[in-house]
Amino acid sequence: MSDPNKEDELAGTEQPFVQHLVELRDRLIKAAIAIGIAALLLAFYPGPSLLYDLLAAPLVAHLPKGATLIATNVISPFVVPLKILFLAAFMLALPVVLYQVWAFVAPGLYSHEKKLVLPLVISSTLLFFMGVAFSYYFVFGQVFAFIQSFAPKSITAAPDIEEYLNFVIGMFLAFGLAFEVPVAVILVVRMGFVSIAQLRAWRGYFWVLAAVGTAMVTPPDAGSMLILLAVVGGLYEVGIVAAQLFVKHTRAPEQDAATGS
Secondary structure, X not given: OOOHHHHHHHHHHHHHHHHHHHHHHHHHHHHXXXXXXXXXXXXXXXOHHHHHHHHHHHHHOOOXXXXXXXXXXXXXXXXXXHHHHHHHHHHHXXXXXXXXXXXXXXXXXXXXXXXXXXXXXXXXXXXXXXXXXXXXXXXXXXXXXXXXXXXXXXXXXXXXXXXXHHHHHHXXXXXXXXXXXXXXXHHHXXXXXXXXXXXXXXXXXXXXXXXXXXXXXXXXXXXXXXXXXXXXXXXXXXXXXXXXXXXXXXXXXXXXXXXXX
């Protein structure tokens, strides 16, 4: 004989769970529509071909005279620009995508936690774009110039377009995530994993790790490595200051009462 209380409990939790799934589906559909609209707009202007030309410009500028990128796969001239179109569409629609994520999790947060999420969504988006822009406008030129200066004169460079796309995506992700250091610092402090005092005490270790990381992702010339190291280290310091502000302004009311603030 079944327990009626248990049946009632299951019946009571089924509907909210289904509602969450429906809301998640709706949010994903809205995000996909935003990406689709962005892709449609970019398909008309500037178009997939021009988008690829823009993406390839830093490499083409450092190729020997008369050298071009090649396609070793029959469908690559069609598929690669299409991939770049959707990559650009996703980045263009990223604020909408992140807003849908925020709108989905917001109802389950306390009011003081909501103060934290929206600024982090906006700042993480801007920081990611800054990392992508930094890699495109500065790092690519340094990397390709070094490679061409190091390559023997008997070698004619003819990079494959798919390999170049994979390289670009990897660099965009690496630098986009590297620029998220302030957001990561704020989150680990706000979630209680570390304290501001510990972050300050570990400052020296972070700079050592940052130096190793920048040496791995930049060409082996001191100038570009030092610039990236200064950027990442500066973002760490910004994260410490920002974490202090966020912790102060996103505390729960009972925490404020306990501290007498």
